[in-house]
Amino acid sequence: MSNWADLTTGKRIKALRGSDLTQHELAEAAGVSYALVQKAEQDRGELSVGSLLKLAAALGTDVAVILGQQAPRRGMSRNTRIAVRRLSDAVHDSALGGWEGVEEPSTLSELSAAHDRLGAAYWQGSFEAFSELVAKVLLEGRARYLHVTGYERERLGSILATTYQFASSAALLLGQRDLALSALTSARHLAEESGDEALTALLGSTLSWIYLRSARVPRAVAVAEQAALRVEPSFSRASRPQLLAYGRLMISAAVAASRRSDSVSADDYLSQAHAAAARLGDDVSLYGTHFGPTFANTEAVGIAVALGNHGKALQLAARTELPRSMPKLARNRYKLDVALAQVSAGLHDKAGDTLVEVGLDAPEWVKLQALPGVIGKRIARVSTARVRAISEVIGVPLVA
Structure with missing residues (x-):
């Protein structure tokens, strides 16, 4: 929101509250009076520092955002903002020793089960549940890690490392680059201590994604x-x-090579990926990461789109079958690539249908993506009415 700083404090509070909360509910969540919330939104009187802190916590944001010093992330709901705050606290507190107050941490078996659940929550785009589980595993796991040895320490180190990696990926997806780097730093220390070379190497994939999202493409490739x-x-x-x-x-x-239009390198790397997938023989999930023939095929579509080969992308998509077991986020990220290929090839109706599929399947996740806006603008060149209809269905403003 480019004019966020130009709004009054009251209008910012109202915008952050949105349709998620009534004034009464915000007052109850913040532990302040209803009259205070009313006056705050009407810009009547000054808010104390204490009231600002309480309102910021209830809204899942920072005081700086309420005061207009920072803008909120576009499309982020209150629940998602709260998830980001919980994720940030878990990553930093666990790394800095905030886990010392955990008196009776869960057992290795319980933490392993929680780790599996947080992985499933991530791939479903359920960030609220995900952040709660990340907090449990990181805080209790770090408290336990300090006092165990042998197999349990090795296993717990792997669980903690992959949890930090998940936290890093989620933070990047939610627009929190510095948090992503902090989480990945902790993941690397634990992975190296565990001696698991495959896990340590795999963290490079997340780091490459961070560099790619930061427009440091050569570094992402390297x-x-x-x-x-x-x-x-x-x-x-x-x-x-x-x-x-x-x-x-x-x-x-x-993927990184394709973003700098290096088709030769992109094809070479992709062929190596296909060879590894063929050797695996089927789709597998290890360390919370999915890879196999399906993954290689869907990524090939996105790479073809990035290189401007939209016809090739659609041909690859026509030959790609998505298994029922494919995680929701991976499935919908692939479908956005398909929609972009469709609209680039002039198949505006098909692109619109694909965009609707994504919006209905992952309504919160799609609000955090940039591609729907790009696709919507291209469809709008043919029919603004169609785009407005899509926007209404998926709850994402695609045109002004």
């Missing part, structure tokens, strides 16, 4: 390529973790 070299397998005797890590890193390198 990071993925260097990490892949550390686990480059001999395909005749490679372990499944090696194949997964190597294939996933080759995909990261291919």
Whole structure:
């Protein structure tokens, strides 16, 4: 929101409250009077520092956002803002020793089960549940990690490292780059201590994504390529973790190369990924990461789109079948690539239908994506009425 700083404090509070809360509900959540919320939104009187802190906490934001010093992330609901705050607290408190107040941490078995649930919540785009589980695993897991040895320490280190990696990916998806880097730093320390080379290398895929989202494309390619070299397998005797890590890193390198229009390198990296996927034989999930023939095929579509080969992208999509087990976020990210290929090829109606599918399947996640706006603007060149109808269905403003 470019004019966020020009709004009054009252209008900012009202905008942050949105349709998620009534004034009464905000007052109750913040522990202040209804009259205070009314006066605040009407800009009557000055808010004390204490009231600002309470309102910011209830709205899942920072005081700086209420005062107009920072703008809120576009499309982020109150629940998602709260999830971001919880995620940030968990990452930083666990790394800085905030877990010392945990008196009776869960057992390794319980933490392992919570780790599996948080992975499922991430891939479903359920960030509120995800952040709660991340907080549990990081705070209780770090408290337990301090006092265990042997197999339990090794296993717990892996659980903590992949949880930090999940937190890093979620933070980046939610627009929190610095938090993503902080979480990934903790993940790397734990992975290196565990001695798991495949897990350590795989963290390079997340780091490559961070660099890519930061427009540091050459660095994104280099990071993925260097990490892949550390686990480059001999395909005749490679372990499944090696194949997964190597294939996933080759995909990261291919995606980054395609963003700088380097089709030769992108094709070379992609062929290596396909080879690793073929060696695996089927789609697998390790360390909370999915890879296999389906993943390589769907990423090939996105790479073709990035290189401007929209016809090739649609041909690849026509030959790609999505298994029922494919995670929601991966499925819908792929469909956005397909929609972009469709609209670029002049198939505006099909692109609109695909966009509606995504919006209905992942309504909160789609609000955090930039591609729907790009696709919507291209459809609007043909029919603004169609775009407005899509916007109404999926709840995302696609045109002004």
